[in-house]
Amino acid sequence: MLFRLFLLFTIIPLAELWxxxxxxxxxxxIVTFGLVVVTGILGAWLARKQGAQAWRKIQQHMV
Structure with missing residues (x-):
């Protein structure tokens, strides 16, 4: 299992870099850098949106 995780955490970043x-x-x-920046911004926005939604669901279930 540990070997599989090691492969996962080394192969995926190398594939992404490639x-x-x-x-x-x-x-x-410049276009590649722009793509990385735009996807980073979209990912942060999506994580914030989904995190807030999950937090609201947790609070509703606790009441």
């Missing part, structure tokens, strides 16, 4: 470098070679580093 995809970013590949995409950067197709477009430009």
């Amino acid at each position: 995809l970013l470098l590949w995409f950067s070679s197709l477009t430009s580093p």
